[in-house]
Amino acid sequence: MEENRGIWVFIEVTDGKVEGVSLELLGAGRKLADKLEVPLAGVLLGHDVRKISAKVIEYGADIVYMADHAVLELYRTEAFMKAVVAMAEKYKPEIFLYGATPNGKDLASAVATDLSTGLTADTTMLDVDPEKRLLEASRPAFGGNIMATILCKKHRPQMATVRPKVMKALEPDASRKGEVIEEEIHLEESEMRTKVLQIVKETTKTANLAEAHVIVAGGKGMGDKNGFMLIHELAKTIGATVGGTRDVVEAGWLPHDQQIGQTGETVTPKIYFAIGISGAIQHVVGMKNSELIIAINKDPDAPIFDVATYGLVGDAFEIVPQLIEKFKELIKEKGGEISYV
């Protein structure tokens, strides 16, 4: 255990691009590495990924462990897991972080089993105790009502998957220096038991909410599907994307992929309108990192006001129509169009 040193981040690559969560983890990992006074490394697997290593360094890594192999072209548990386990056994990191994406979770679960170590799922807060060199990975428990800090005292590496969009990436710095270590990995296509036959993109679905600059989200307070039309109207006026709470989705006012929160999307738009939303913790975890939050609720004690930058206490059916008119005037004044694409 004493010989395990250094913080590792799994770098997830899709279509030649690094997933945002991996960059966020380099940012979070940098802080842990500085606290423990150890290097931060990115683990980069794929085919023709050498050019990506520079980016990993720009975003905070001191070292990139790279495996470039045709068998690693597309993510497959068995291939990636073998490569990662071989690297971890050789270089012995003390902390190893992965994005809580389908691939990140899948890989981390398999690697943890082979390395016989602990793995904390869906972490939303990370810290480290520098004396004990213990990773403190905190995550929502029991449906998000409470946070639990998970520790792994006697096994190394200490591993965690971390939810996208809760950590902050550093500003990329092109002058940063780092080392790229290329690993020879022995993999044979003929030994693989799985094959990716086809990748189908459905870009219109969740990408919308996740990338939206402005979101207008509505809750049960809109009364019924008809009342919820006001949410759509405001969104249309200001070129925003519509989202909602789980209760709204379960009532059938919105499709599943427009749910925001713990069991839905995590969003970080520039502006987030929360209208007729009480602000239950499961909803708030999915939107609290928005830059500007405007809440409209008739209950002055609604918890949504605790996260709102500006909170309007009142009836949405009186406020929103007037707001729509004001925005229409403003847009006209500014040139007639509002757009984020």
Place this chain on the structure above:
Amino acid sequence: MHIVVCVKQVPDTKIIKINPKTNTLDRRSAPAILNPYDAHAVQEAARIKSRTGGTVTVLSMGPPQAVAVIKKSVEIGADRGYLISDRAFAGADTLATSYALSKALEKIEQESPVDLVICGKHAIDGDTGQVGPGIARRIDIPPITNVIEVSKINSDEKKIVVKRKQLNGYELIESQIPCLLTVEKEINDIGYSPMPNMIKAARYEPVIWSVADLGEVDRAQLGLKGSPTIVGKMFSPPRPEGGKKIEGEPTEQIKELMKLLEEKIDLFCFKA
């Protein structure tokens, strides 16, 4: 086809209550149910069986009262079930859980070879999704997580094709059989159980195994002892400080909001 489905009994987190003083789960407030994802896993196994023939076995680890989720699985369409239950299993994290379940799977395998293992995407109490891939690694079969459709299955050629949900869409994956799938809720709809299943379930008595029944087991890898992770502390989620509250007549409120927004006008993108 012999399909084994791993099912877990969980507290219903939809109606769970937390004691705000002790930060612990008020168990009386939460009825125990079959993990919803596992219900879909059983349903999918039953559907595959209706195409290929064979047997659906369910396997659970938990306290004696977890026989209830095995009975529920029989209601959905499982043929039989095993519960592994022993004090030695208590306090297991995902590593220890996958070890215990893989040992039980090996025992089931001795009686009748297993072609497919199906787990839920995650259990709603732990929310980890780590046990499925863990089991797959331990018995050395490929795991395929987040499955939303079993598109093709060919038991003669020992091949399966599934759709795996991805960040923006899905991928089509071909795998050799045996393999392990973890399934999303989209994979099927659970309707009412057929009457004969209900009757069978009511009378069904699952086999219960203790550690001693599992044969050669390394006790150091079980339960709390075999779990590398521990819960440090529990705390209420940090409460962010609220910003400015604007009260009064709607017209006045809007006026004030628009004035505040003027200062942040850069956040909006106007096109001239």
